[in-house]
Amino acid sequence: MSQRPTITIPDAGMLATPRTRRDILKLLAVGGTLVLLPAALAACADDNGVTQPQTRQPNTGSPLIIDFAKGDIAVLQFAYALEQLEADFYTKVVNAFGSSNLTADDKSVLQDIKYHEVIHREFLKAALGSANDFTVTPTYPGVNFNDRRSVLTAAKTFEDLGVAAYNGAGQYIKSTDFLTLAGKIVSVEARHAAVISDLLSPKTSAFAPTAFDDVFRPSKVASAAQGFIVDKVSLNNAPGTFVQGPNNNG
Amino acid sequence: MIIEQRPILESIDPEILDTLAAREHEIAQGASVSSSTAALLALGSIPIALGALSREAYGQAPSDVLDVLQFALLLEYLEAEFYQRGVATAGLIDAADRSIFTTISAHETIHVNALRSLITAKGSTPNAKPNFDFTAKGNLAGFNFAVGQYETFKALAMAFEDTGVRAYKGQAPRLINDAAALSAALSIHSVEARHAAEIRRLRGKKGWISGSSREDLPAFTQGIYNGEDNQSQGGVMLSTLPGYGANGGATAATEAFDEPLTKAEVTAIITPFLA
Numbered sequence: 001m002s003q004r005p006t007i008t009i010p011d012a013g014m015l016a017t018p019r020t021r022r023d024i025l026k027l028l029a030v031g032g033t034l035v036l037l038p039a040a041l042a043a044c045a046d047d048n049g050v051t052q053p054q055t056r057q058p059n060t061g062s063p064l065i066i067d068f069a070k071g072d073i074a075v076l077q078f079a080y081a082l083e084q085l086e087a088d089f090y091t092k093v094v095n096a097f098g099s100s101n102l103t104a105d106d107k108s109v110l111q112d113i114k115y116h117e118v119i120h121r122e123f124l125k126a127a128l129g130s131a132n133d134f135t136v137t138p139t140y141p142g143v144n145f146n147d148r149r150s151v152l153t154a155a156k157t158f159e160d161l162g163v164a165a166y167n168g169a170g171q172y173i174k175s176t177d178f179l180t181l182a183g184k185i186v187s188v189e190a191r192h193a194a195v196i197s198d199l200l201s202p203k204t205s206a207f208a209p210t211a212f213d214d215v216f217r218p219s220k221v222a223s224a225a226q227g228f229i230v231d232k233v234s235l236n237n238a239p240g241t242f243v244q245g246p247n248n249n250g
Numbered sequence: 251m252i253i254e255q256r257p258i259l260e261s262i263d264p265e266i267l268d269t270l271a272a273r274e275h276e277i278a279q280g281a282s283v284s285s286s287t288a289a290l291l292a293l294g295s296i297p298i299a300l301g302a303l304s305r306e307a308y309g310q311a312p313s314d315v316l317d318v319l320q321f322a323l324l325l326e327y328l329e330a331e332f333y334q335r336g337v338a339t340a341g342l343i344d345a346a347d348r349s350i351f352t353t354i355s356a357h358e359t360i361h362v363n364a365l366r367s368l369i370t371a372k373g374s375t376p377n378a379k380p381n382f383d384f385t386a387k388g389n390l391a392g393f394n395f396a397v398g399q400y401e402t403f404k405a406l407a408m409a410f411e412d413t414g415v416r417a418y419k420g421q422a423p424r425l426i427n428d429a430a431a432l433s434a435a436l437s438i439h440s441v442e443a444r445h446a447a448e449i450r451r452l453r454g455k456k457g458w459i460s461g462s463s464r465e466d467l468p469a470f471t472q473g474i475y476n477g478e479d480n481q482s483q484g485g486v487m488l489s490t491l492p493g494y495g496a497n498g499g500a501t502a503a504t505e506a507f508d509e510p511l512t513k514a515e516v517t518a519i520i521t522p523f524l525a
Contacts, residue, residue, distance in 0.1 A: 112456065115498035116506040122491040123506075127484045167436040176423035181484050183419040183439065184507040188458060190443035191508075195457040198448060203346060205353040208444035211360035212437040243429035245437040246364060 056139045056230045064134060064231035068218070068238050072178050073131050075169050078218060078235075079182070080124040082165055084136040085228055086158050087121040090114035093155070096145035106148060106199055110155070113192050120185055127181075137230040152200050158228075159193035162186070164214035165221040168250050171243055172218075215245025315428045316369065318421045320377050321513060322435065323365040325417055327379040328523060329410050330358040335384075336407075341397040347452060354407075354445050361438055368434060381525035389470045389522060404453050409471045411446035412459065413511070413519055416474070418442060420510035443508070458505040473519050477509050 066081065068074040093100075094114045097107055125132045144150040166186035173179045194207040216224075222233050244250055333355035336342055343351050366376040384406065385393050393402050418439035425432040447457030455465050462479040464471050481488040481503050488494065488503040498505075511519075 109457075112458070112498070112502065112505065115502035116458070118493065118497050119488065119491065119503055119506040122493070123483055123486055123488065126486045126491060163440050167433070167440060170422070170432055170436045171429040173426070176426055177484065179423050179426055180419065180510055183422050183436070184483070184509065186436070186440055187415050187419065187443035187508040188506055190440035191447035191457045194444035194447040195451055198451060204349055207350070207448040208353060208357065208441055211357040211441060212364075212434070213440040213444075215433045215437050243433050245433040247437070 055141050056137070058139055058141065058227050058229055059232050061137055061230035061232060064136065064229070064233050065236055066233075067236040068172070069236065070131070072173055072175050073128070075173055075182075076124060076128055076178065077131060077134070078169060078221075079166065079185070080121070080128060080132065081134075081136050081229075081233070082162055082221070082225060083117060083121040083124055085138050085225060086162060087114070087117040088136075088138045089140065089154065089158060089228075090117050092140070092145055093151055096151075100146045100151065101148050102151065103148070106152070109195055109199065110151075113155070113196075116188060116192070138228055139230050140228060149200070152196055155196045156193065156200060159189055159196055160214070161216075161221060161224050162189040163193055164216035164250070165218070167213055167245060168216040168221065168242070169218060172239055210247060212246035214247050214249060216250040217242040220250060312372070312428075314424050315431050316372055316374050318424045318435070319365055319369050319372075319431065321421065321516075322418065322438075323362065323369065323376055324380070325414055325516070325520065326358055326361040326365055328382055328520060329414065330355070330362045331379070331382055332384065332406065332410060333358055335395045336403050339395045339397065342395055342400055342403060344400060350448060350452065351407075354448075357441060357445070361441075364434065364438075368431060382523050383525040384523065386470065386522035389468060404449060405467055407449045408446065408453060408455075408465075409467055409474055411442055411449055413474050413516065414442035415439065415446055415508055416511040417513075417516040419508060420512050420516065422510075456505070459508065460501050461504050470522070471519075473515065476515075477511075479504050480507070480509050483507055 064081070066074050066077050070077070090110060090113055093110050102110065140154065142150075143154045163186055166182050166189065170179060170182060173182060190213065197206040197209075198204075200206065217239075218235055219238050222235055226233050242250060333351060337348075337351055337355045369376045384395070385391055390402055390406070393399055393406075395403065418435055422432065422435060422439070425435055450465075451457050453465075459475060459478045462472075462475045462477065464475045467474075479500075481500065488506075489500070491503075494503070
């Protein structure tokens with residue numbers, strides 16, 4: 001390890017990471033620095049029997065290359081990577097139901113979404129055939145799977161990103177059938193995004209904050225997703241041109 | 251909206267560009283199989299490519315794009331007037347729900363204006379707003395946005411939003427050669443899905459469509475939900491996927507995919523609402 005790791009924890013909110021006492025001791029054992037400010041102390045939880053895997057850092061693993069020279073196949077691979085991430089996230093959320101402070105309604109919603117995302121992943125895996133041979137390793141820095149607000153905030157991030165990703169990939173799809181398939185999935189992601197947003201901010205405009213959803217180019221999506229992926233994601237031959245959506249922010 | 255002027259896919263493998271050029275020629279010739287489909291098939295065991303054979307080359311002429319935009323405009327006129335009238339009626343909408351409907355109303359009006367601008371920018375004239383009959387030719391006899399009719403108002407909102415999602419989805423392939431129109435349509439399509447989910451939840455339903463269920467909507471709306479029970483996606487039967495039974499079975503599998511409707515199917519759904 002060439003650099004000394006540092007964890008700064010100014011308040012209890014930062015403890016929304018699955019960083020248990022054991023992890024902190026590990027950090028100190030390798031000569032890292034823990035800066036624990038007073039407001040954080042009360043919330044430093046014990047290990048409570050729930051598996052809390054050590055958080056791996058994003059962008060530190062093996063290369064994960066999606067080559068857009070493959071055309072539509074690359075777009076599907078890109079979708080497959082994102083669906084792997086989402087499916088893994090909701091599986092962890094559901095597995096932590098027993099120790100989380102989610103409401104019964106939250107759990108009902110999140111259980112359904114977990115089903116949907118696993119189906120999206122398995123569908124794309126099957127549809128890609130021999131082109132499905134890669135596995136994304138997710139990581140969730142800053143996410144506390146026992147905490148309602150942390151889980152829902154992360155879920156909102158994933159769903160909004162998924163919507164913007166599919167909307168932005170549409171212009172690179174050359175087959176009308178693939179375009180329809182992407183459309184079949186993206187509107188379900190948008191339904192998820194609305195419901196999650198409404199759980200966080202009920203009966204406000206949060207469920208649909210703008211009249212047009214974001215349309216993000218693949219490289220922008222990859223940069224955002226990289227924060228939750230250990231593998232080093234790169235897009236080879238990424239399309240050089242991009243037609244903006246109405247929000248002009250992709 | 252900023253449209254970058256360089257040709258799409260410029261930076262991609264020259265072979266792909268050649269394929270695209272060849273495909274343009276084929277479309278002009280009315281060919282039913284493009285060389286990009288052939289290229290997909292050549293890649294090997296990709297079941298999803300099989301479905302691409304018959305449909306790839308339909309509908310991409312500029313007149314087709316205008317037809318899509320005018321059709322979308324009709325749907326947005328319907329929604330915009332519906333919500334405008336609802337929001338304008340004091341006491342119809344529960345006070346606690348008012349932000350939801352003012353938000354949706356604003357969006358639909360913006361969609362109307364955006365589509366009108368797109369049509370105008372293409373050198374055509376937006377169709378005028380028709381008159382609407384929100385009783386659906388008497389199917390909802392007496393509905394006139396009166397105080398006390400909130401349940402009917404919400405039911406209609408769910409019907410319109412779920413229709414809108416399927417309508418845009420069905421039209422997207424006709425925009426495949428017009429990236430600006432496609433991006434705009436996709437960005438509206440997913441917002442309609444957000445609206446649909448919110449209203450469904452407000453009505454105590456799931457945010458997503460299970461099977462082909464219209465939930466508690468009246469029978470005349472069934473066309474909005476027919477076909478939503480499809481489990482064959484891109485040549486893959488979802489029931490054959492690993493863990494299917496333990497992962498929500500048919501209910502989850504049908505919820506996970508929203509289905510398109512054709513223009514004819516959508517027209518049949520909205521015709522009762524045209525005065």
